[in-house]
Amino acid sequence: MSERTGEHRHAITLTVNGVLREAAVPARRLLSDCLRHDLGLTGTHVGCEHGVCGACTVLLDGEPVRSCLTFAVTVDGHEITTVEGLAERGELSPVQRAFSECHGLQCGFCTPGFLCTVTAFLRDNRTPTDEEVLEAVSGNLCRCTGYQNIIKAVHRAAEIQAEESG
Amino acid sequence: MKPPPFDYHRPAGLGEALQALAEAGSHGKVLAGGQSLIPLLNMRLAAPGHLVDINGLTELATISADASGVRVGALARHAAVERDGSARAVQPLLAQALALVAHPVIRNRGTVVGSLVHADPSAEMPAVLALLGGSVRLARLGGERDVHARDFFVGPLESACLPGEMAVSAFFPALPERSGTAFCEVARRHGDYAVAGVAAAVTLDEDFRIIAARVACVSVGPVPVVVDVTGVCGQRPPASVDWDEVARAVQDRIEPEGDIHATAGYRRHLTGVLVTRALRGAAQDAARSGANDAGEGRA
Amino acid sequence: MTTKLFGERVQRREDARLITGQGRFLDDLGANALAAAFVRSPHAHARIRDVDVSAALDVEGLVAIYTWEDLPGLLAEPLPLLIPHPALTHGRTGHALARDIVRHVGEPVVMVVAADRYVAEDACSLIEVDYEILKPVVGVEEAAEAVNLVHADVPGNVGAHLVQEVPSPDGLSAREAIEAAPHTLAFRLDIERSASMPLEGKGVYARWDADDQSLRVYSSTQTSTSVRMAVAAKLGLPLPKVEVVAPDVGGGFGVKIVHPWPEEILVPWAARLLDREVKWTEDRREHFISSAHERAQVHHVRVGFDDDGRVLGLDVNILHDHGAYTPYGIIVPIITSTQLVGPYKIGAYRVEFSSIYTNTVQVTPYRGAGRPQGVFCMERTMDRIAAHLGLDRTEVRTANFIQPGEFPYDQGMTFQDGRPLIYDSGDYPESLRMLKELIGWDSFPAMKAEAAAEGRAIGIGVGCYVEGTGVGPYEGGHVQITSDGRVHVSTGLTSQGQGHETVFAQIAATELGVPIEKVSVVTGDTRRFGYAVGTFASRAAVMSGNAIALACRKVRDKALKVAADALEADPRDLEITDGVVHVAGTPSASIPLATVAVLSNPLRYAFDKETQRATQFAGAQDDDRPPVADGEEPGMEGKDYYSPIRSTFASGMHAAIVETDPLTAEIKILRYVVVHDCGKLINPMIVEGQIHGGVGQGVGGALYEKMVYDEHGQLLNASFMDFLMPYATEVPRIETAHLETPSPLNPLGVKGAGEAGVIPVSAVIAAAIEDAEGITIDRMPISPSDLYSLRAETRLRKIQ
Incomplete structure (x- = not known):
């Protein structure tokens, strides 16, 4: 996307994973493409580009949103957290560790969307019930795992979170 | 699947937004949550020449509730309305319905007013507005008008919002005391648009007999289908109502069509089932609220 | 050995x-x-009259536009027919870009290369293709009537026709056996189209x-070695000048074994022509309309059986909807035909299929690959027999099971690998016993009665399958221990999330006696391993797994020497x-593998202190022997191949309890239980993950x-x-249990597990x-609306 296409570009500034990033993007650039191709953060994946699969979910000012249904220019000045920003000071987050421990991923393509969604969910609800966990991940498609171990991983992440904050 | 190019406007205030919309005329479109619009753009099923992005107009992100009802601004996200305590207290149907709108992540971004303007007959919020007899406030350069729900939904994906106009807020009236509401739907997958769904509102008298009952049905007509069933319920306590007759009365009024997910016949049948469920749920809710009121009165 | 890694729940290294x-x-x-995008046919069947690109030429950022006329040499020829078969008398494949006729919505017509995908799509939208619309052929039965043709030179729309017949032990044909049987039933069973639908679409970068x-070339493929050969051939390049790498792949499930996709040869061609990097990333709509689907088949079944429910004769006629082209041959209906018989001894069997063209997306294997349809036929047949005789459904199955003592069991047919369909091992009665215990089969009638008393409708179902896994012809493994003590394993087949890096490392670590941390695994990279078949x-x-084990054993022998x-x-x-290599019982007499690796490679030039030990003046040497002895090779590495005589047969049984809503007809699965036998388990955690995903x-x-x-x-539904x-x-x-009957066919005793979970689910539900x-279910999938219609039809029939 380095090449000029003649389209008018908007200078935007995003705080991505705590780092101030600048980009010049056409108005129609989807946030997913901006993150992946303008900023080189390819951890956010694109599975459907119509908002159904959830693979592209990132945190916008802390709340999970579909980056394929958001224009980059719209979120100028806002904070974005992607999967690359979930580990703190090089240490995997409880959610990341739980997904690995519980075999909550196979091909890993949908995983960044799940991780971002679950991170925000467990921040707001530290002791979720089974139904709440199901509802929380109900907008993310996975074609590999049959969701069994993803559900398990969310509960495990809550457990790790509790252990480590307790 | 990438959106076509468009001219982008990021107004600093409502006046600027209306100016931009006025100039764009029929080529203009408002971008709020974008959860319905951007998929259409990505699939290149829509190609507005101008997008007026109102995400910077935080003054439109309002939710204000008083005894008369809840007014929701154009930038209030589904999730914010769903969580808003005063909105929930004044008009509980909002939160009941919002829990059924797509998935939590979509609700973080999508707006209630945007959903109304999108006017999808399968969506929950238009049915809520229609059931409650609410209205949408449309602003244009130099003026504004309130459009009642019955006039607002014109056809599938078609509202009364004209080129140059912008829906700035919607008003969801409160219900009288001893009223209750419910929203029941069946979707193929959790979070999908409903195959059929029914919003219901019931008001009871002091003796807990039904004095008002209405339903709004989704996915069974070009717009939400509102049916007043007060007469069929016949000022009886809910337990004595002939619910099958009520269901039939509603089934006679809907115009379901078959599609890849369900036949017209199934939708008609399902609407009947859901009418009963929703009305009974709303009546129970009304009885609870009546009992609470009575309790408070005694205290 | 340090730790026993084979068979353990080792955390994934991916x-x-x-x-x-x-x-x-x-x-x-x-x-x-640069980004590529395609103008694809909006019509199911049409003749291309003209392509007008003039309006697109002004798009800023446009680099190139190509149509079929632009394609040189072999690129202009039809795509390869990957698996020819004598019965596929009228195999047809498409062109990389459509030539004259388009045969399904989504067929590529024009390729655009531009600065980015946005601009490429802008240009696509400005290209005008003038089509003469032809009559589309939709629906396999309509296609079989052949009022209109998909390919003008394919009479009857029939691409292939195949009959396999296995007489009964006493020499009766299936039809004779059915005629002679005490009971006969005949019915029709339907399965509709689905698709692999990985969350990452296809993609090519050159x-x-x-x-x-x-x-x-990087491709999101299930077979990099075969893509490499196809690209080299189509572009006329020497094979050593082409490298193909499968990077991380976001799921495959069958669709990515097909190759070369049009884009897989067009993108490299354009990259070479333009001398620029070119990439095509398939979007979701493209994946729906221009990749592949599977499953749609109509089956007519006739069965004859005795009073105990033993099948005496089975006659199945299959109409297979192949879509517009047959690049993958007739593998799917062959698998349905042969795997249909499952764990059973069928007295006499006749199966016939016609593979029919329609103006729809081509059909190639999707996880399960024809087995779900076959199992649906056989298991629905078992249930019908039980209902007819008033027997318990599991009793009828038991009456037909191949017994543990009867292996190897020859089903008398030719399997998808062209080899005899001989089951190597299994224990079906034990599997069913475990399943019944887990789901509580015998106590279910009481549970059902209890639910009925509350006005709830619940039901139980069971389904059994046998799956030929690990088909040939071969795979290879290469193992190298370097002087730093690290173990580098490579194999040519590709990974799409199955955890190969982990399980292959487990195998290598176990075979070599090294910590798993020392082992790294590379798959699907032709730079590392050139000979392979693919993952399917x-x-x-x-x-x-076996090839790597064999390669490790070679390296181990050498290391010990x-x-x-x-x-x-x-x-x-x-x-x-x-x-560390040591003398058994004398731990002090030892030498690290790293040093062994150094010593295995006689050096003239040292590159660090450790490798000085291997240089020519370093110490004692046998002056009568060359530094590298006859028959030896320098370096601590080994390569081996595993090429089985035939497939090994995994098996399993599933059971489910469902509840149907009497009013809304919604269907809810209350319990789902799996008993699975894939021989020796390498990593139970990963096997369970595969089962979960399949289910x-x-x-x-x-x-x-x-x-x-x-x-x-x-x-109509080309979106999520x-x-x-x-x-x-x-x-x-999903509740799972394992039974392990090791395969006698391979050194590790393993059987495949990737597809198992998906196979019997439709039959079980x-x-x-x-x-x-209490309503016969003879077509799947089933929605609440379908169930509602079935209830209405049943009521109507009862009234009549």
Whole structure:
């Protein structure tokens, strides 16, 4: 996307994973493409580009949103957290560790969307019930795992979170 | 699947937004949550020449509730309305319905007013507005008008919002005391648009007999289908109502069509089932609220 | 051995990069590549009269536009027919870009290369193609009537016709056996279209190195070695000048074994022609309308049986909807035909299929590959027999089971690998016993009565299958221990999330006696391993797993020999523990594998202190022997191949309890239980993950997913909005149990596990719904609306 296409570009500034990033993007650039191709953060994946699969979910000012249904220019000045920003000071987050421990991923393509969604969910609800966990991940498609171990991983992440904050 | 190019406007205030919309005329479109619009753009099923992005107009992100009802601004996200305590207290149907709108992540971004303007007959919020007899406030350069729900939904994906106009807020009236509401739907997958769904509102008298009952049905007509069933319920306590007759009365009024997910016949049948469920749920809710009121009165 | 790694729940080594966003999927590569997009046919069947690109030429950022006329040499020829078969008398494949006729919505017509994908799509939207619309052929039965033809030179729309017949032990044909049987039934069974639908679509990224005159291609493929050969052939390049790498792949499930896709040869061609990097990343709509689907078949079944429910004769006629082309041959209907018989001894069997062209997306294997349809036929047949005789459904199955003592069991047919269909091992009665215990089969009638008393309808269903896994022809493994003590394993087949890096490392670490941390595994990279077949048919663990084990054993033998020289010991007395070779019982007499690796490579030039030990003046040497002895090779590496005589047969049985809502006709799975036998388990955690995923897809196929075409050949639900893949809320909890009957055919005793989970789900759910409703279920998937219609029809029939 380095090449000029003649389209008018908007200078935007995003705080991505705590780092101030600048980009010049056409108005129609989807946030997913901006993150992946303008900023080189390819951890956010694109599975459907119509908002159904959830693979592209990132945190916008802390709340999970579909980056394929958001224009980059719209979120100028806002904070974005992607999967690359979930580990703190090089240490995997409880959610990341739980997904690995519980075999909550196979091909890993949908995983960044799940991780971002679950991170925000467990921040707001530290002791979720089974139904709440199901509802929380109900907008993310996975074609590999049959969701069994993803559900398990969310509960495990809550457990790790509790252990480590307790 | 990438959106076509468009001219982008990021107004600093409502006046600027209306100016931009006025100039764009029929080529203009408002971008709020974008959860319905951007998929259409990505699939290149829509190609507005101008997008007026109102995400910077935080003054439109309002939710204000008083005894008369809840007014929701154009930038209030589904999730914010769903969580808003005063909105929930004044008009509980909002939160009941919002829990059924797509998935939590979509609700973080999508707006209630945007959903109304999108006017999808399968969506929950238009049915809520229609059931409650609410209205949408449309602003244009130099003026504004309130459009009642019955006039607002014109056809599938078609509202009364004209080129140059912008829906700035919607008003969801409160219900009288001893009223209750419910929203029941069946979707193929959790979070999908409903195959059929029914919003219901019931008001009871002091003796807990039904004095008002209405339903709004989704996915069974070009717009939400509102049916007043007060007469069929016949000022009886809910337990004595002939619910099958009520269901039939509603089934006679809907115009379901078959599609890849369900036949017209199934939708008609399902609407009947859901009418009963929703009305009974709303009546129970009304009885609870009546009992609470009575309790408070005694205290 | 340090730790026993084979058979353990070892954590996946792939995860570290995938949970931190450091995976490298196709579209993550080539940040500066040009983007390709395609103008695809909006019509199911049409003649291209003219392509007018003039309006697109002004698009800023446009680099190139290509149509079929632009394609040179072999690129202009039809795409390869990958698996020819004598019965496929009228095999047809498409062109990389459509020539004259388009035969399904989505067929590529024009290729656009531009600065980015946005601009490429802008240009596509300005290209005008003038079509003369031809009559579309939609629906397999309509196609079989052949009023209109998909290919003008394919009479009757029949691409292939095949009959396999196995007489009864006493020489009766199936039809004779059915005529002579005490009971006969005849019925029709339907399965509709679904698709693999990985969350990452296909994609290709190519770099041409003009200085080196070489090409590197990255493809989201299940077979990089075969893509490489196809690209080299189509572009006329010497094979050594083409490298193909499968990076991290976001799921395959069958669709990515097909190759070369038009884009897989067009993108490298354009990259070379333009001398620019070019990338194509398939979007979701493209994946729906221009990749592949599977499952749609109509089956007519006749069965004859005795009073105990033993099948005496079975006659199945299958109409297979092949879509517009047959690049993958007739593998799917062959698998249905042969795997249909499952764990049973069928008295006499006749199966006939016609593979029919329609103006729809081509049909190639999707996880399960014809087996779900076959199992649906056989298991629905078992249930019908039980109902007819008033017997318990599991009793009828038991009466027909092949017994543990009867292996190897020859089913008398030719399997998909062209080899005899001989089952190697299994224990079906034990599997069923475990399943019945787990689900509580015998106590279910009481549970059902209890539910009925509350006005609830519940039902139970069971389904059994046998799956030929690990088909040949071969896979290879290469193992190298370097002087730093690290173990580098490579194999040619590819990975799409199955955890190969982990299980192959477990195998290597176990075989070599090294810590797993020392082992790294590379798959699907032709730079590392050039000879391979690919990942499909539940074959990776069987094929590459055994090849790697054999390669490790070669390396181990060599290491022991070198170490024995150094330790002046007998190799037979040596063991390797924790990466150190030592004399058994004498731990002090030892030498690290790293040093052994150094010593195995006689050096003239040292590159560090350790490697000085291997240089020519370093110490004692046998002056009568060359530094590298006859028959030896320098270096601590080994390569071996595993090529089985035939497939190994995994098996399993599933049971489910469902509840149907008497009012809304919603269907809810209350319990889902799996007993699974894939021989020796390498990593139970990963096997369970494979089963879960398969069942999840099976639930999709049973209750949610279908491709809906209208009469014009338009796919009506080409989006995730309307093609209903299950979310977490739609998949029930899955309970699993393992039975291990090792395969006698391979050194590790393993069988494939990748596809198993999906195979019997439609049969099981159909049976459970039938049990709950008392209504015959003979087509899947089934929606609440379908169930509502069935109830209405049943009521009507009762009144009449």
